[in-house]
Amino acid sequence: MFSSTEATNKEKVLMRLSQRNFPAPESGTAAVGVSARSVVEAEPDEAVPEVIGASLERLDGPAKVTGTARYAYEHPVEAPAYLHPVQATIARGRVASVDTGAAEAVPGVLAVLTHTNAPRLASTEDAELAVLQSDAVAFRGQFVAAVVAETTESARQAADLVRVDYAEQPHEVELDAAGGTLNTRTDNGDVDAAMASSAVTLDRTYTTPMQHNNPMEPHTTIAHWSGSELTLHESTQGVYSVRSVVAPVFGLEPEQVRVLAPHVGGGFGSKGLPHAPLVLAALAAQRSGGRPVKYAVTRRQMFALTGHRTPTSQRVRLAADAEGRLTAVGHDALEHTSRIKEFSEGSSTASGIMYAAPNRRVTQRLVPLDVPVPSWMRAPGHCPGMHALETAMDEMAQACGLDPVEFRIRNEPEIDPISGLPFSSRNLVECLREGADRFGWQQRDPTAGVRRENGWLIGTGVAASTYPTHVFPGSRARIRYADGRYAVLIGAADIGTGAWTALAQIAAEALEVPFDMIDPHLGSTEFPEATVAGGSTGITSWGSAIVQAATVFRDKYGKQPPEGAEAEGATQPNPDTERFSMHAFGAQFAEVRVHADTGEIRVPRMLGVFAAGRIVNARTARSQFLGGMTMGLSMALHEHSVLDSRFGHVVNHDFAGYHVASHADVDSIEATWIDEHDPHVNPMGTKGIGEIGIVGASAAIGNAAYHATGIRVRDLPLTPDKFLR
Numbered sequence: 001m002f003s004s005t006e007a008t009n010k011e012k013v014l015m016r017l018s019q020r021n022f023p024a025p026e027s028g029t030a031a032v033g034v035s036a037r038s039v040v041e042a043e044p045d046e047a048v049p050e051v052i053g054a055s056l057e058r059l060d061g062p063a064k065v066t067g068t069a070r071y072a073y074e075h076p077v078e079a080p081a082y083l084h085p086v087q088a089t090i091a092r093g094r095v096a097s098v099d100t101g102a103a104e105a106v107p108g109v110l111a112v113l114t115h116t117n118a119p120r121l122a123s124t125e126d127a128e129l130a131v132l133q134s135d136a137v138a139f140r141g142q143f144v145a146a147v148v149a150e151t152t153e154s155a156r157q158a159a160d161l162v163r164v165d166y167a168e169q170p171h172e173v174e175l176d177a178a179g180g181t182l183n184t185r186t187d188n189g190d191v192d193a194a195m196a197s198s199a200v201t202l203d204r205t206y207t208t209p210m211q212h213n214n215p216m217e218p219h220t221t222i223a224h225w226s227g228s229e230l231t232l233h234e235s236t237q238g239v240y241s242v243r244s245v246v247a248p249v250f251g252l253e254p255e256q257v258r259v260l261a262p263h264v265g266g267g268f269g270s271k272g273l274p275h276a277p278l279v280l281a282a283l284a285a286q287r288s289g290g291r292p293v294k295y296a297v298t299r300r301q302m303f304a305l306t307g308h309r310t311p312t313s314q315r316v317r318l319a320a321d322a323e324g325r326l327t328a329v330g331h332d333a334l335e336h337t338s339r340i341k342e343f344s345e346g347s348s349t350a351s352g353i354m355y356a357a358p359n360r361r362v363t364q365r366l367v368p369l370d371v372p373v374p375s376w377m378r379a380p381g382h383c384p385g386m387h388a389l390e391t392a393m394d395e396m397a398q399a400c401g402l403d404p405v406e407f408r409i410r411n412e413p414e415i416d417p418i419s420g421l422p423f424s425s426r427n428l429v430e431c432l433r434e435g436a437d438r439f440g441w442q443q444r445d446p447t448a449g450v451r452r453e454n455g456w457l458i459g460t461g462v463a464a465s466t467y468p469t470h471v472f473p474g475s476r477a478r479i480r481y482a483d484g485r486y487a488v489l490i491g492a493a494d495i496g497t498g499a500w501t502a503l504a505q506i507a508a509e510a511l512e513v514p515f516d517m518i519d520p521h522l523g524s525t526e527f528p529e530a531t532v533a534g535g536s537t538g539i540t541s542w543g544s545a546i547v548q549a550a551t552v553f554r555d556k557y558g559k560q561p562p563e564g565a566e567a568e569g570a571t572q573p574n575p576d577t578e579r580f581s582m583h584a585f586g587a588q589f590a591e592v593r594v595h596a597d598t599g600e601i602r603v604p605r606m607l608g609v610f611a612a613g614r615i616v617n618a619r620t621a622r623s624q625f626l627g628g629m630t631m632g633l634s635m636a637l638h639e640h641s642v643l644d645s646r647f648g649h650v651v652n653h654d655f656a657g658y659h660v661a662s663h664a665d666v667d668s669i670e671a672t673w674i675d676e677h678d679p680h681v682n683p684m685g686t687k688g689i690g691e692i693g694i695v696g697a698s699a700a701i702g703n704a705a706y707h708a709t710g711i712r713v714r715d716l717p718l719t720p721d722k723f724l725r
């Protein structure tokens, strides 16, 4: 790959990054891929302590546990005003009239905004963000008015007094297969013919419900205009994403929008792109007499205004020969989107790459409805899609008379079945084998519904996991040397994942200096451009920019930089993305107990084994995997946004009704990973780890529940009633 005699500084850094922490594989350890080590000798005098892979404590930890880490809403501003919105009580129609008289009479009210008097936006192209620009109501809960006041209390009281009359039209919020657009990802060979002629076939439909992201910190904004400059303290997954979306909406140049988000209390996709509340806050701040406007979206408002995951109905067809080799994989997913803005979850996508089969059909059908605008949520597409595929794989293994681990291994593809490209690395089989060993899978009696202890039926299940590996282009990083320390500046957002720490580790290694000489600066458009913390691309993208900046820095200044030395670098084009199919993989194992009399379902044990490239920080990575697996448990057992089709709103729009797994739901969860060296994905050899933990977790639990009870539930969540047939 690189020649040791001609290596530039950049190549040396790349080579060192690829070698560090990846000792030569013991023979037979297939988990470790091709190594650059075979081409170049490691420098013998390397004395810098291993920093990548180390289990370092979070740099932001002390600030968070002592309460000094500032979240968007907490930023101190001069004389703030407060916002409370009025939401539509119909799912489709028009605002016929708005009476703001009583609201305006409330002491402390500064302004009441409606579609007739709100400032005009420069662009209404994005209908989700065209707040108060027309009388049209496209979903229940949409903004129809808003109050700006001296206090949150007066804003809320006045908002309650705004009287809105509607011209209601019939609405449709229930997903059925009628209509919509067909989006075909692949259609190779003939799935129908294979289904008709193969020894074993399975044709099942799985459904997953509407779900809401529900980060612990709601979406919050402080919007402040200073002339034609807009400052936003925003709870977001990307300060530059906010800038680039919001600037044209208000007719501004990007440089006129300043966005700050040093600490974010979770996003799970819902803060990946700006939603209507941010635009409303910025509009309101144009009517607040120059005062900053603060708006914390309430938990209930989040169920209509900050994105959700579509419900899905997924038909999976599998065909196999007598030896259990798949002859066909068919996956047809049905999803909803809002009528005003298209968002496709992409549920069937992963079925393109998971298993070898000569005949394959992977499609999505998208039905526009009068529902709130769906958006990214916790491994969009892959999460519900792999639930369906991996449940079907469990059913099919049984139909073929094969152990589900062995069935998956038997259908491992040699190349990406869709693109025909080799995988840059693919260690699903190793994850399955390692997981089976650790979990004690060999002792499993394959018969369902036979293990019983004290009234509990006990079973175990397995499922595979995958998530694509990408580097988003366009991130830049700056490195500055002063007072013997290196400042690393990049406008990335740490949404609670550990990016502050992991990026400092990457910088330390790229600069070949100790970790504690690095001062990271994140979460502001004052720092160089960075892409969104989404699609599990944060570390892969920002880290690539930091490595490049370090390379430029060392090329320019060598090992003894002068005071004030500064250099920038950006993500580089990677020709390997054209030559390889890049994905992370994993294996999820679960033990489930279902009470024979009550149907109560508990998950006493989960194990995830992941092959996700190089792990930057063992401590924060483990947290990422555990968090993802917990979300998978939550999806399996609890999460369900119940949409009332008569009114078009989510009925259980709070934490009393929408249960997210809490400590009492989680027993033993173990996450581990295999050392995977992938020299193709990016300079660090990392793959994203933010989302893969959730993928397949719900299927493993569902498969274990089947093994416990003999009852196959094909409709999430796995509530007790479904086991009491």
Ligand code: MOS
Pocket: 237, 268, 269, 270, 272, 376, 377, 378, 379, 380, 533, 534, 535, 536
């Ligand atoms: Mo993540 S759901 O890709 O923001």
